Amino acid sequence: MKVGIIGAGLGGLLAGAILSSEGYRVDIYEKLPFIGGRFTSIEYKGYQVGTGALHMIPHGKRGSLAKLLRNAGCRVEIVDSKPEGEIYWKGERETLTKKTFPFKDVLRFYIQTFLSSGKKNPTLEEFGKGLDEKTRYFIKSFLGWSFSIFPDQIRFSKIIPIYKRTKKHKGPGVPVGGCKAVVEDLAEVVVSNDGKIVMEKVESIKAGKEIALYSREKKEYDVVISDVGHKLTMELLGRRYGTVKPESRGVKYTISIDEPFIEHSGVLFTLGMEIAGMNEVTNVDENLGKKHMLQAHQPLRNGTRAEIIAGLKNLKEILKGYKFEVIAIQSYKGDWPVNRVMAGFDEDNTTPYKNLYVVGDGAKGDDIEVDGVALGVEKVLEDLL
Numbered sequence: 001m002k003v004g005i006i007g008a009g010l011g012g013l014l015a016g017a018i019l020s021s022e023g024y025r026v027d028i029y030e031k032l033p034f035i036g037g038r039f040t041s042i043e044y045k046g047y048q049v050g051t052g053a054l055h056m057i058p059h060g061k062r063g064s065l066a067k068l069l070r071n072a073g074c075r076v077e078i079v080d081s082k083p084e085g086e087i088y089w090k091g092e093r094e095t096l097t098k099k100t101f102p103f104k105d106v107l108r109f110y111i112q113t114f115l116s117s118g119k120k121n122p123t124l125e126e127f128g129k130g131l132d133e134k135t136r137y138f139i140k141s142f143l144g145w146s147f148s149i150f151p152d153q154i155r156f157s158k159i160i161p162i163y164k165r166t167k168k169h170k171g172p173g174v175p176v177g178g179c180k181a182v183v184e185d186l187a188e189v190v191v192s193n194d195g196k197i198v199m200e201k202v203e204s205i206k207a208g209k210e211i212a213l214y215s216r217e218k219k220e221y222d223v224v225i226s227d228v229g230h231k232l233t234m235e236l237l238g239r240r241y242g243t244v245k246p247e248s249r250g251v252k253y254t255i256s257i258d259e260p261f262i263e264h265s266g267v268l269f270t271l272g273m274e275i276a277g278m279n280e281v282t283n284v285d286e287n288l289g290k291k292h293m294l295q296a297h298q299p300l301r302n303g304t305r306a307e308i309i310a311g312l313k314n315l316k317e318i319l320k321g322y323k324f325e326v327i328a329i330q331s332y333k334g335d336w337p338v339n340r341v342m343a344g345f346d347e348d349n350t351t352p353y354k355n356l357y358v359v360g361d362g363a364k365g366d367d368i369e370v371d372g373v374a375l376g377v378e379k380v381l382e383d384l385l
């Protein structure tokens with residue numbers, strides 16, 4: 001069976017690697033001069049600066065992505081973060097444990113988990129009222145780091161499946177070699193199985209009983225998998241996309257620092273600040289930077305300069321006394337957002353055409369980031385294999 005894949009992002013490469021190892025003839029099209037989309041890095045000033053991702057996999061080696069990578073025959077090593085998280089609150093740092101939050105807040109969380117299956121389904125902002133200040137700011141920081149959204153932008157019921165998966169698979173991990181090592185490993189699998197990665201933009205899709213992709217030339221396939229989101233897929237078909245869904249926006253700061261600041265491989269959630277959190281992945285793989293590399297992430301409401309200036313002020317405050325340099329400030333919105341649709345708005349992987357699927361961000365399963373992407377890919381594979 002011949003499969004055409006639009007986009008060599010993580011979703012496209014993951015689907016391509018597994019299908020090619022199952023004997024499918026796979027062509028993956030990529031419009032940019034590099035593969036990996038928002039899950040790779042480019043060397044800049046001696047640092048592996050992510051094109052998007054912060055070199056982290058939400059559930060490390062126990063999650064859905066790690067499982068599919070193993071199935072595909074990838075050898076990339078993922079190091080689970082230890083501790084999973086720490087908080088920075090009013091100038092003090094504290095490892096994140098069950099005891100970090102007052103028992104009454106934890107109890108309210110469990111009660112709301114039960115209630116949210118019924119009619120009472122508040123936003124996280126509404127839920128936060130009445131909670132301890134530290135708990136409330138942690139919720140904000142966690143949502144900003146993991147989803148790049150604010151507490152008023154998500155309802156409680158949407159975080160329940162993610163909370164359950166986090167309980168089951170635990171916290172994040174960092175791939176040795178960063179996100180680039182993951183996508184390069186997948187590409188190697190594709191090529192070793194006689195798949196092709198064609199560095200060409202797909203201009204349109206013709207779908208019906210037969211399906212064809214138009215890049216420099218027309219090519220027919222049995223199945224097409226699009227890794228460019230539902231909206232763009234519909235545009236490539238020349239169809240109108242229904243309701244436009246809100247995207248999530250953010251800004252990432254890459255910082256070179258002489259001495260390690262975080263000193264571990266987990267996330268430092270920065271409470272009560274514009275920036276949501278930071279990591280220091282050079283503690284896992286020192287080859288990711290010529291010195292230590294800190295990465296901070298901040299969700300953006302409007303994408304204004306003032307929001308970024310406020311984030312930079314936070315960094316100065318947190319890193320007071322350290323010798324550091326902000327080497328890159330990358331903002332993500334429009335065609336290159338943090339997430340094509342806000343958490344809770346992902347669609348499933350099917351389209352009006354039986355031979356056309358959508359994978360990747362925007363068509364994630366019930367999980368965060370690349371582990372959500374993996375769940376979506378898994379669903380398509382269940383249909384095809």
Ligand SMILES: Cc1cc2nc3c(=O)[nH]c(=O)nc-3n(C[C@H](O)[C@H](O)[C@H](O)COP(=O)(O)OP(=O)(O)OC[C@H]3O[C@@H](n4cnc5c(N)ncnc54)[C@H](O)[C@@H]3O)c2cc1C
Pocket residue numbers: 006007008009010011012029030031032035036037038039051052053054055056057058200201202203227228250251252332336337338339359360361362368369370371373
């Ligand atoms: C700032 C930021 C931080 C993040 N941090 C993390 C993190 O630490 N951990 C994590 O798990 N996730 C993180 N994410 C999310 C993660 O990066 C994405 O969920 C994931 O990379 C999405 O992969 P994808 O394959 O769906 O899409 P993409 O990476 O966008 O891939 C789509 C590909 O399709 C190509 N393409 C588009 N149109 C065409 C066309 N017409 N023809 C051919 N090719 C085309 C694009 O060039 C691109 O390469 C972060 C995202 C951002 C922006």
